[in-house]
Amino acid sequence: MQQFDNLADAQTLALAIVDTLPEPFVVLDQELLVLAASRCFYEYFSEDAAQTHGRPFFELGGGQWDIPALRRLVATILSERTSMESIEVEDDFRHLGRRTMLLDARLVRYEDSSSPTILIAFRDITARRAVEREKQELLEHTERLLDEQQTLLHEMRHRIANSLQIIASILLLKAGAVGSEETRLELRDAHKRVMSVAEVQSHLNDVDGIDRIDVAAYLTKLSAGLAASMIGPHHGIEIHVEAGEGTLPSSDAVSLGLIVTELVINALKYAFPTARAGARITVALEFDGSGWKLSVADNGSGRAAAPPSASSGLGTAIVAALAKQLKAQIREVSSGSGLRVEVTHATFSSHVPLAA
Template sequence: MISRIQSIKDVRTLAVAIVETIPEPFVVLDDKLSVILASRSFYRTFKVDPDDTLNRPLYELGNRQWDIPVLRDLLERVVGETTPMENFEVEHDFPNVGPKTMLLSARSVPFDGKRNPTVLLAFVDVTDRRLAERQKDDLLAQTEELLRQKNVLLQELQHRVANSLQIIASILMLKARAVSSEETRHHLEDARLRVMSVAAVQQHLNSSAAVDKVEMGSYLSKLCESLAASMIGERQAIAVRVMADDAEVDSGAAVNIGLIVTELLINAIKHAFPTPRADAQVLVTYEVDAADWQLTVSDNGIGKPEAAMSPGLGTTIVKALVEQLDARLETSAGPKGTTVAIARTTFVSRYPFSATA
């Protein structure tokens, strides 16, 4: 191919043919940055005529849309230098075309050691790309704002629910003090404790950055502390301990686990220590192994099996909650106390502990 080029005329013919076939807008400038050749796509894209383009400085074309000080400085640096200009972005509302975003790349090409080089200038239309990027950014911003509003609404709802639960618990306490029936008083007190266990979840959600997650160690510790303060009097000193792995669970599961702990702790405090003991204690543990977990409530009381899961509403509640959690329940009782374990799948405890440990 090269051997067939016999003259400067042949070289120019070849150069013109190459430029005209380039699909993107493309111009050839002299060392004064005047247009000496332009591709058909340049004329077509910017809707200009060759008579209004050739032999005119780039900065005078059209309505002087290319008369950009930074662009002028970059192109003048390109002339005679080996360092090209790449992807200089220009946004402009072009006559008869409309708003366009173009990426400009330029390179200086010397011929036969001449001091006056030629500058090749290519244009890439990224209007649609930039529009898509802006739309994506706008959509992302709108999504983030909707998520923010959702979180605000959820936190407000949780705050109101927590306040409502506290009011209900207070009403139940007042009713329990007002009734004369001892059995009714116990039922009202148990109902108050169940409400408190749900309220504890809401308090954790309000104080947490995540609106749907509960940190189990802190949650169980505060729940048990609150239940113990409500149920254990000065006459009977029962220590309630909590051992929990660092783990977060969704708020729905946390409510179920909290209700289970409430029922089992109520049973242990009521039935495991019929007479005062100096070493009386209840141990609540929560262990996690990947997707599996185990909740255990054990005491060092009298060890009667019926004490762990006494018949009635509490037993029904616990069994229903265990089923919702897709877990299994095991109860063991002996001379050293009673243990109730609720485990997800085939969890194996790492600790051979008991309430006396």
């Protein structure tokens, strides 16, 4: 440690250190007279050094420092002989206007003297507080917009659900009124498709957000809805879901749900021409990273039992279009033990070979 021959040298060094501090800094005696201040203090607050030294601190700058909060700070330090940090003071300052200052103050006691000194450092945080207020206002504005968006979203979902129910009812009424059996069947198929979209919409209403959908829960609910609306009480056909854990973007999940609906409709129409025990349709979804593979399989009579139009009808065209949109490939495997249709996403890497 540097040793000084006399007190004057030590004071000279102390004053030099104070003068080079990058932030405003002032040294007061116990009577609150200014003993020293940094160059930054004089420049920042437009104080004259010659008229500052030895004057009462609270009289400087026409009394700009005579702030109740600052007086309490100094009084606390003198009475409790302690230090205080990050004390925020907001007031109007000469030449600066309204400012927010952060003050750090410390009482220094000496072994050979009963007269302590007070060190006060100043940091102008006006700009920081302004940025924080702007951020808070922006956050509050964003939250209001999100609340408004959520309200509009709920309203839109409600209207869409009502519209789908109206369309489904009209299709069902028309199906009962037409004389042509072929037209009646087409209208009933259209009704089933609308109900499938309604089921998708219902699931979206039940989840907290719409960005990504839990596919296992979605397919389970969708399949239950399909079974309830399309399988009569005497058919005895079970729809079973096997889906791994994973989520998909809501737009992909909707398309996947429509594909499942079309494949289940085809299976119900053609896989079981006669009632049989243990009839089952299995909807399975497997994930591999960002890829996935959907399969809809039945244990019915296979493709051979279906009429030629079954492979070129509207449902097949819808599945092909949706698969293309999802960047997926379609593959069918038919045998005497049933038909399986697989829709495989382009990024899926299967670890299980496809059985015949």
